[in-house]
Amino acid sequence: MNVQDKPASGNRAASPGGTYSGDHALQHEEPLIFERGRTDVSGVDIPDVEIGPRHLAGLERVGEIGIPGLSEPEAIRHYVRLSQLNAAIDTGFYPLGSCTMKHNPRLGEKVARFAGFADVHPLQPQRTVQGALALIAELARWLKELTGMPAVAMTPRAGAHGELCGIIAIRAALENRGDKRPIILVPESAHGTNPATAALCGFSVKSIKATGEGRVDLASLTQALSSQVAALMLTNPNTSGLFERDMIAIADALHAAGAYFYCDGANFNAIMGRVKPGDLGVDAMHINLHKTFSTPHGGGGPGAGPVVFSERLAPFAPLPLLVEDDRGFRLIEDSREAQPASPFGRMAAFHGQMGMFVRALAYMMSHGRDGLRQASGDAVLSANYILASLKDVISAPYDGSCMHEALFDDTFLKGTSITTLDVAKRLIDEGFHPMTVYFPLTVHGAMLVEPTESESKRTLDRFIAVMRGLAAEAISGDPAGFKQAPVFAPRRRLDETAAARNPVLRWKP
Amino acid sequence: MRYLPLNDDDRRAMLERIGVSSIDDLFRDVPASAREPQFDLPLHAGESEVERMLSRFALANTGAGECAFFCGAGAYRHHVPASVDYLIQRSEFLTSYTPYQPEISQGTLQTLFEFQTQVAAITAMEIANASMYDGSTGAAEAVLMAHRVTGRNRAVLSGNLHPHYADTIRTMAGLAGEIVVTPPVPGSADEISEQIDNNTSCVVVQNPDVFGSIRDLAPLAQVAHSKGALLVVVFTEAVSLGLVRPPGAMGADIVAGEGQSLGNALNFGGPYVGLFASRERFVRQMPGRLAGQTADVEGRRGFVLTLSAREQHIRREKATSNICTNSGLCALAFTIHLSLLGETGLRKLARLNHARAVTLAESLVAIPEVELATPAFFNEFTLRLPRPAAEVVETLAGRGVLAGVPASRLFPSHTGCENLLIVAATETNAESDIDLYRDELGGVLAR
Numbered sequence: 034m035n036v037q038d039k040p041a042s043g044n045r046a047a048s049p050g051g052t053y054s055g056d057h058a059l060q061h062e063e064p065l066i067f068e069r070g071r072t073d074v075s076g077v078d079i080p081d082v083e084i085g086p087r088h089l090a091g092l093e094r095v096g097e098i099g100i101p102g103l104s105e106p107e108a109i110r111h112y113v114r115l116s117q118l119n120a121a122i123d124t125g126f127y128p129l130g131s132c133t134m135k136h137n138p139r140l141g142e143k144v145a146r147f148a149g150f151a152d153v154h155p156l157q158p159q160r161t162v163q164g165a166l167a168l169i170a171e172l173a174r175w176l177k178e179l180t181g182m183p184a185v186a187m188t189p190r191a192g193a194h195g196e197l198c199g200i201i202a203i204r205a206a207l208e209n210r211g212d213k214r215p216i217i218l219v220p221e222s223a224h225g226t227n228p229a230t231a232a233l234c235g236f237s238v239k240s241i242k243a244t245g246e247g248r249v250d251l252a253s254l255t256q257a258l259s260s261q262v263a264a265l266m267l268t269n270p271n272t273s274g275l276f277e278r279d280m281i282a283i284a285d286a287l288h289a290a291g292a293y294f295y296c297d298g299a300n301f302n303a304i305m306g307r308v309k310p311g312d313l314g315v316d317a318m319h320i321n322l323h324k325t326f327s328t329p330h331g332g333g334g335p336g337a338g339p340v341v342f343s344e345r346l347a348p349f350a351p352l353p354l355l356v357e358d359d360r361g362f363r364l365i366e367d368s369r370e371a372q373p374a375s376p377f378g379r380m381a382a383f384h385g386q387m388g389m390f391v392r393a394l395a396y397m398m399s400h401g402r403d404g405l406r407q408a409s410g411d412a413v414l415s416a417n418y419i420l421a422s423l424k425d426v427i428s429a430p431y432d433g434s435c436m437h438e439a440l441f442d443d444t445f446l447k448g449t450s451i452t453t454l455d456v457a458k459r460l461i462d463e464g465f466h467p468m469t470v471y472f473p474l475t476v477h478g479a480m481l482v483e484p485t486e487s488e489s490k491r492t493l494d495r496f497i498a499v500m501r502g503l504a505a506e507a508i509s510g511d512p513a514g515f516k517q518a519p520v521f522a523p524r525r526r527l528d529e530t531a532a533a534r535n536p537v538l539r540w541k542p
Numbered sequence: 543m544r545y546l547p548l549n550d551d552d553r554r555a556m557l558e559r560i561g562v563s564s565i566d567d568l569f570r571d572v573p574a575s576a577r578e579p580q581f582d583l584p585l586h587a588g589e590s591e592v593e594r595m596l597s598r599f600a601l602a603n604t605g606a607g608e609c610a611f612f613c614g615a616g617a618y619r620h621h622v623p624a625s626v627d628y629l630i631q632r633s634e635f636l637t638s639y640t641p642y643q644p645e646i647s648q649g650t651l652q653t654l655f656e657f658q659t660q661v662a663a664i665t666a667m668e669i670a671n672a673s674m675y676d677g678s679t680g681a682a683e684a685v686l687m688a689h690r691v692t693g694r695n696r697a698v699l700s701g702n703l704h705p706h707y708a709d710t711i712r713t714m715a716g717l718a719g720e721i722v723v724t725p726p727v728p729g730s731a732d733e734i735s736e737q738i739d740n741n742t743s744c745v746v747v748q749n750p751d752v753f754g755s756i757r758d759l760a761p762l763a764q765v766a767h768s769k770g771a772l773l774v775v776v777f778t779e780a781v782s783l784g785l786v787r788p789p790g791a792m793g794a795d796i797v798a799g800e801g802q803s804l805g806n807a808l809n810f811g812g813p814y815v816g817l818f819a820s821r822e823r824f825v826r827q828m829p830g831r832l833a834g835q836t837a838d839v840e841g842r843r844g845f846v847l848t849l850s851a852r853e854q855h856i857r858r859e860k861a862t863s864n865i866c867t868n869s870g871l872c873a874l875a876f877t878i879h880l881s882l883l884g885e886t887g888l889r890k891l892a893r894l895n896h897a898r899a900v901t902l903a904e905s906l907v908a909i910p911e912v913e914l915a916t917p918a919f920f921n922e923f924t925l926r927l928p929r930p931a932a933e934v935v936e937t938l939a940g941r942g943v944l945a946g947v948p949a950s951r952l953f954p955s956h957t958g959c960e961n962l963l964i965v966a967a968t969e970t971n972a973e974s975d976i977d978l979y980r981d982e983l984g985g986v987l988a989r
Binding site: 038041063065066067070071072073074075077079080081082083084085088089090091092093094095097098099100101102103105108109111113115116117118120121122123124127129132134136137138142143144146147148149150151152153154155157158160161162163164165167168169171175178186190191192194195196197200201204215224225226228230231232233235238247275276277280281288291304306307308309312313321323329330331332333334335336337348350351357366367369373376377378379380381382383384385386387388391394395397398399400401402403404405407408411413414417420422434436454455457458461466467472476486487488489491513519522523524525527528529531532533536537538539540 | 545548552556560565572575578601603604605607617640642660664676681686700704707709843846850861866867874885887889890919939952953967
């Protein structure tokens with residue numbers, strides 16, 4: 034165990050570079066609030082009022098709750114110190130493939146905090162929230178126009194929730210035509226959320242193989258199609274960073290077989306402002322506003338995952354529906370009022386991730402159709418620049434150019450004891466957040482690099498130089514620098530096996 | 543374009559290295575028929591222009607701060623300390639993602655570990671996860687988890703559960719089994735026990751319920767457990783846990799709550815944060831991320847995401863949930879607010895909320911023909927008015943009072959709800975707000 038929050042011991046730790054405090058200049062050891070806070074301290078001044086038992090029905094809480102408090106200065110120092118232990122887009126290059134870690138404009142933070150958005154209740158009378166409803170309608174218009182799709186469900190709360198929305202709509206459409214189809218096709222390279230979503234909706238999942246060039250094999254797909262197949266879930270550009278050239282043929286084959294085409298829109302950043310998925314035959318696609326339209330990732334959310342629908346699926350989109358008539362905007366929250374549409378139900382309480390909608394719309398309006406097109410172009414350019422600059426020393430599984438992310442494998446490490454994980458940990462010491470590793474699962478030791486459009490050429494060149502240096506060092510025969518990494522991070526490698534074998538999920542006195 | 547660092551010289555040099563002549567050449571895999579469509583959208587705009595356009599939307603709404611405000615029913619207006627919003631905008635919290643690389647994510651991981659501990663403590667449960675999207679989707683995940691734990695697939699939902707939650711459960715868990723919902727009974731316990739049979743995986747009950755009523759759930763827990771079913775307790779007002787007996791003290795097996803009340807603004811319904819807690823022995827059936835304690839190779843304490851063998855990125859179609867991105871930053875806001883409050887602050891805040899609600903209820907029921915339908919409550923109660931509540935709310939909205947949520951908006955298909963008004967009071971209500979509400983409601987009803 035460490036020396037957290039113990040008074041300076043008077044002994045320097047034995048290790049080289051040891052200090053009396055256990056801290057190292059700007060790197061602080063920060064205890065848990067439970068080790069520092071006290072239950073009689075509060076950082077909020079609240080009047081202490083007397084209450085009577087009359088309306089509490091004898092249900093008053095008794096005994097200690099067990100949560101300490103911190104004064105405001107203590108709280109601020111605690112969380113600021115903890116923040117300093119995180120890598121973030123704002124502090125360095127974060128090429129986490131499939132996650133689109135682009136710059137988050139601060140204008141979004143400012144406007145989302147306008148009282149007219151932040152201090153509005155979801156169940157206020159609708160005539161008091163016409164601006165909020167108009168904003169949702171405007172964002173919906175942008176999303177429909179950018180995707181070339183006629184309808185959008187705004188309420189899903191993240192990408193995986195959007196997938197769920199899309200697949201339930203497909204299920205509802207099938208039921209509506211009296212068709213029971215138990216199978217959903219998913220490429221082997223898909224995000225884990227795709228098969229998990231299909232299973233959650235009661236479908237069995239059948240894997241589709243890829244061609245040697247990393248795309249869906251149209252022949253195996255056609256072979257797998259039958260009256261039992263409800264849909265294909267396909268990411269495009271796919272998880273190997275490649276555009277599915279046969280998109281239209283895939284859509285035609287699915288439709289001819291009576292199946293629907295679900296597109297995972299996680300990688301929409303590569304084609305926004307350039308390609309409309311509706312032109313490719315897609316029936317449903319979620320859009321991760323936190324990726325493509327740059328609402329902050331927040332250490333793991335919140336996100337937002339609106340789903341666009343084709344004409345065939347639009348009638349089944351979930352409640353609430355937003356309509357405009359001569360009296361203004363109106364939410365339809367009762368399925369009986371939705372005729373002739375037949376919404377399948379409700380994805381979540383209320384009307385969607387308003388805070389994320391405001392930020393996403395600010396991003397879209399700032400870029401405009403020209404800026405979005407330039408952004409996707411720069412994202413694809415940057416990924417190809419990395420690919421072209423590294424593929425002579427770091428093996429890439431597929432030939433040709435890529436879209437917005439460059440995929441490498443671990444063939445170049447053959448004959449060394451160094452793994453993809455070791456390379457990732459070493460990158461930490463070099464000051465970069467590692468790329469996505471071991472995904473997609475179809476590529477051995479995969480390293481998926483997504484630079485986004487937010488990086489300068491100078492940053493890309495530094496990253497390329499570091500990667501080339503690492504590749505040379507790896508094959509030179511000395512693995513020590515990789516195996517011990519990271520040595521400069523707030524923590525060295527952590528024992529994840531022990532964490533899972535004997536889970537400690539909360540502090541205990 | 544102010545967000546794009548590359549200039550045309552950069553682009554030319556990069557294209558040269560790649561060996562193509564234009565960016566468009568990199569899109570040659572796109573079918574020709576789908577290339578370069580037209581977009582009916584405006585061109586880029588400067589920051590001040592975008593701010594002005596968005597201000598127009600914002601100004602067309604009535605903010606809660608502009609009037610006497612009493613809406614609840616699943617979202618509550620509380621004061622959030624200024625330091626909370628400052629801290630969650632720290633770049634290192636705001637612009638990081640899921641802590642896949644724990645060595646450089648200890649800030650997020652330690653706050654999640656603290657969050658989990660706090661959530662477990664306030665709900666009086668053994669363990670909690672790192673958050674769900676919100677209370678409603680968390681409730682649906684709780685039902686699916688109960689199915690996995692019990693091997694059964696029938697869920698019984700209290701009619702006094704927030705209808706949006708019941709609908710969300712129907713959507714997300716309706717495909718996995720039968721969902722039974724009892725009729726709503728404002729002000730008393732619904733007869734949910736009778737619905738529990740030997741194939742019932744769980745009963746889902748909200749406390750305080752959607753009408754604001756609080757009740758002792760221990761007898762229901764006993765019946766559920768005697769039939770092998772789990773008790774899932776939902777709450778939408780986290781501040782209630784500072785005063786009202788917590789789910790864990792009444793026999794709850796799984797708790798799914800909305801955490802918006804602490805740290806998070808109303809935001810017109812989102813983003814919010816789902817709190818999710820359970821008994822420790824069910825941990826491997828839990829949905830969502832979990833932060834766990836471990837040590838690094840030098841023996842120093844550190845935190846990692848753990849038990850990921852439950853999760854979609856490892857287990858794929860056999861995962862306990864499809865959730866990936868959750869509600870990290872809202873969970874951070876929650877945990878910071880709760881750390882500032884501490885035990886003392888949370889208790890005081892809860893007492894103040896209750897006191898405000900009691901004052902409000904007593905002054906409103908003094909109006910002729912206005913009755914209190916929920917005698918036991920925390921900071922929210924239901925009034926029975928002599929005429930349809932929706933009309934009254936519309937009228938009062940024009941007089942500077944957002945008077946609450948008409949039950950008919952939540953239960954459109956239940957007759958008998960028309961005259962019910964769900965009213966919430968919090969520490970943000972001044973006495974003058976309460977007086978204004980009383981005077982205006984009295985005036986409207988006297989006409």
